[in-house]
Amino acid sequence: MKKYFYVLLIVLLPNISLGQDLFRFKQLVRKAESNYYVNPDSTLYYAKELVTEASRANDLYFLGEGNRLIGVYYQLSAKPDSALYNFEEAITIYKQIKDSTQLIRVMISAGVMETGLGNYNKALTRFLEGQLVAEKVGNEAYRLRTVAEIGRIYSIQGEHQKALKQMQYYYAKVKDSNEVSEVAAALNYLTGEFMLLDIHDSSLYYLEKNLEVQKKLDFPIGIAAVLQNRATVYGKMAMPERALVDFEQALDYYRKANFSQGIGQVSINSSAVFIGKRDFKKAIELLNEGVYHSFLIKDYHTLRAQYYELASAYDSIGDKAHAFESFKNFSAMNDTLMSIDKQRTMSDLFTKYETKEKEQQIELQQSSLIAQEAHLERNQTLIIGLVFIALLLVILVLLNRNRAKKKEQLIKQEAQLNLRDAELNAVINSQEKERNRFARDLHDGFGQLISVLKLNLSSLTDKDAQQPEKRLEVFQNGESVINDMYAELRSICFDLMPQTLVKNGLGVALREFGDRITQSKKVVCEVMVFGDEERLPGLMEISLFRICQEWVNNVMKYAEASHITIQLTRDETELTLTVEDDGKGFDAELFYSGKGNGWKNIQTRLNLIKGEFDLDTHPDRRGSMVTVNLSDASIIKIPTSTEDQITA
DSSP: OOHHHHHHHHTTTTTOOOOOHHHHHHHHHHHHHHTTOOOOOHHHHHHHHHHHHHHHHTOOHHHHHHHHHHHHHHTTTOOHHHHHHHHHHHHHHHHHHHHHHHHHHHHHHHHHHHHHHHOHHHHHHHHHHHHHHHHHOOOOHHHHHHHHHHHHHHTTTHHHHHHHHHHHHHHHHHHHSSSHHHHHHHHHHHHHHHHHTTTTHHHHHHHHHHHHHHHTTTOOOHHHHHHHHHHHHHHHHOOHHHHHHHHHHHHHHHHHTOHHHHHHHHHHHHHHHHHHOHHHHHHHHHHHHHHHHHHTOOOOHHHHHHHHHHHHHHHHHHHHHHHHHHHHHHHHHHHHHHHHHHHHHHHHHHHHHHHHHHHHHHHHHHHHHHHHHHHHHHHHHHHHHHHHHHHHHHHHHHHHHHHHHHHHHHHHHHHHHHHHHHHHHHHHHHHHHHHHHHHHHHIIIIIIIHHHHHHHHOOOHHHHHHHHHHHHHHHHHHHHHEEEEHHHHHHHHHHOHHHHHHHHHHHHHHHHHHHHHHHSSSSSSEEEEEEEEEEEHHHHHHHHHHHHHHHHHHIIIIIOOOOEEEEEEOOOEEEEEEEEEEEOOHHHHHHHOSSSSHHHHHHHHHHHHEEEEEEETTTTTTEEEEEEEEEEHHHHSSOOOOOOGGGG
């Protein structure tokens, strides 16, 4: 019963849905899993087909899945050695592709197989390895499974209190969880341990809880397993009627699921109750049904027990022929199992023989190994010293590199600060220069006009004031001077801040600027504007206007040009301002590296609006062209502001 309970416990572990997108492989996995209990041979067929196709496609994930499914088939068929082989193949693949979830899953299955074979140290190694992986990736469900399986090893070795502590810990962790399958698994472990300890009240209490959970899962085999275990407890409590009710219900669920292994187990357990009641006919009926299903899955251990019970039942009703036939089948199953055990024993003896020979060889080599160990210890000491020195060197190199990097960063920051200072100085010098020019314009132009107006008015004496002709002449002269003053004032205001720019935008302001230059009769200035329907942000309009103003002033001052062309173009992706003249060319590097403030002023404003600047000129040819380019994205990002942001 103990072995059968743990086999059922294994098959109750819920499957985790696969997350791959390859439809064919997923379909094969689904078909293999759906036939675990209904048609195990189909499970093996689909799993092998999956291995073949995944190998051809070089899909390691589904190759691992195929091996896992084949292992599950052998696991349910009570062929632990074959199951272990395929589980080990799957483990190797999952380690290669670093699929931690599937790796832990198969490690637990391999550990369960090792436990069933009595290889407890190997099983414990698998469970502990799986536990480490689960802790590393934060998979609490599988970590708790390893805790419970380690508890099973304690139980098998007779340390039931340690086992019970492990399983109670598992249940306490998951009992309030929404993962019903985890609660069911924990209850399976816990009730199994209470049953082994023959603590009937606790067994029944947790079996009742487990039955509720299995019904929520709607898993017929799980429900049947709980009913079968509860019937076993009732049998131990000398309550055969209640035991039979649960056995009958369990058998119905197993029949619906076509789970041959469960039907075979219940046939033995329930027939024992009927034999106790002297109902041999019913016992024989159940045992024959069980023999049929055990034969289907080649479960020789169960077949042996069934044939033995059949022989006893037939003998009790005086059917000697069937009793003899059943006993012959029992002996045949016994011989089959002995043959299997004999092969395993021979393999163990051969292994032991090889081990003894190896032990002798080891003894001969131990003396030389001791000397080698001493030599290795010296080498290890030397290696550790060298490694320590190497680490120190690496640390020194890293510190030196870090120091150099920081020094380089400081130099860059200092250069940026110097550039910022230079830009600020250029702006300040430019502003001072402009203030001086405005003061000079006011004094030389506006001041002189005021003096002329004053002289004109003072020329009108009291006597002259009586003459209409004289008053008209003074009035006309005064009006002319006032008109000149107004024109001069407009010119000064335009230089300070063109109201046309503020009210009507860059295109209109550039046209007025060009007209003023042309009216000066020093040079002809032509302005062309395309795509200027929308206003630009204020800071951009001011900056572009000042850049254009700065460059045109330089052209008029140094280039001896007769014609200047200003062109402003805007489309969906960019804005371009060009200023072209027919004056003398020059060396562009001298302009960029010059001591004057022209380039610094332009550069400061370009940085504010994130513009690109290009200068096309050469000392050996006439004509120069400046291009300022802005992308549409940078235009959107520039805030509307005023010119005082330039010096912010």
